Amino acid sequence: MDEQALKARLPGSIAARVQTLKLADGKVTLVLEASGLDAAGRAGLEAAAKDVLGAADGVSEVRVAMVADRAPPPPKPRIIAIGSGKGGVGKSTLTANLAVALARMGRKVGVVDADVYGPSQPTILDTKGGKPEARDDKLVPVQSRHGVPLLSMGHLVEPGKALAWRGPMAGNAMAQLVDAHWGDTELLLIDLPPGTGDVQLTMLQKFKPEGAVIVSTPQDLALIDAQRAANLFDSGKVPIIGLVENMSGYACPHCGEVSDPFGRGGVETAAEGTGIPFLGRIPLALEIRKASDAGAPNTSGDGEEAEAFSAIAAKLASWIDREAV
Incomplete structure (x- = not known):
């Protein structure tokens, strides 16, 4: 036979x-x-x-x-950087709220808290105390109750402990957070530290983002630093998706009168002058601070603040969809 x-x-x-x-x-x-x-x-x-x-x-x-044919590895998530030239302009708050808003739209989105010296995302996304597991020498993100997986140095070091690291060590730490087991996550928002240092340079060299969002307050000093951040992304050939004006207008909770302690419209004017899209403005509101401290981003609810974040998230989603064509 x-x-x-x-x-x-x-x-x-x-x-x-x-x-x-x-x-x-x-x-x-x-x-x-x-x-x-x-x-x-x-x-x-x-x-x-x-x-x-x-x-x-x-x-x-x-x-x-x-x-047996091996299953192909899941595609790497698309990376969007959220940056600023200086600290204290609300970059982390914007990142968390954009992530939650995008998740509510049905997007599979994760967050990397790349501010290794001052991680705040575990507080904003309510994952304090969470510890990422390791599998095959890579980290597995911590799942938040908002449907957004997260990795942060805040998950890996003791609360309140200062990291006395030189720049390259911070860059390497950021790389481990990005190069993790993100599963079916399609979009990764990277909450960058302020400035244009080693973390930003490592990101551009190893994980070039598809685009960047720059956040600033309206005051001139913040705008000068925001321009430096934009220049860094330009030099790395990363498109600037748009500018966001934060802390724009404060409504008195007693009389309702709106004042502008940081000015108003400066970021929009800068956007017009440079040809960069203006994505929107976020008010200076006590509700935003309370929600961030409570681990309940404003886009989880309703109101003016939620609408502001959601509108910016919708513009970001539209840009991502256009670039995918």
Whole structure:
């Protein structure tokens, strides 16, 4: 009996999985494709093949090998950087609220808290005390109750402990947070530290973002630093998605009168002067501070603040969809 006749003896369900069948000196070597089968299914397939072929005339031994196509690794999430030239302009608050707003739109979004010296995302996204697991030498993000997975140095060091690290160490730490097991996460928002230092340079070199959002208060000093951040992204050929004006207008909770302690419209004017899109403004509101401290981003609810964050998130989602075409 030759090899073709042996294969013809196999049931169709087994024959369809035959990769190779060799006969030599009464010994059959059979290679079967076993994708989609669990351990029991593979064992059953092997036993059935041996029963059929072992009963053929002239066959003294049947050897069966299994092969299976490896599932392709999940695609890496698209990266959007959220940056500023200086601290204290609300970059982390914006990042968390954009992430929650995008998740509420059905986007699979995660957050990397790259501000290794002053991590605040575990507080804003209510994951304080969470500890990421490690698998295959990579971190597994901590899941927040808002549907946004997160990795932060705040998950890895003791609360309140100061990190006395030189710049390259901070850059390496950020790289480990980004190069993690993000699963089916499609979009990764990176909350960058203020300035244009080692963390930003490492990100541009190893994980070039698809785009960047720059946040600033309206005052001139903040705008000068925001321009430096924009210049860094320009030098790295990262598109600036747009500018956000934060702490823009304060409504007195008693009389309702609106004042502008940091000015108003400066970021929008800067956007017009540079041709960069203006994404919107966020008011200076006590509710935003309370929500951030409570781990309940404003986009989890309703009101003027939630609408402001959601409107910016919608513009960001539109930009992402256009770039995917």
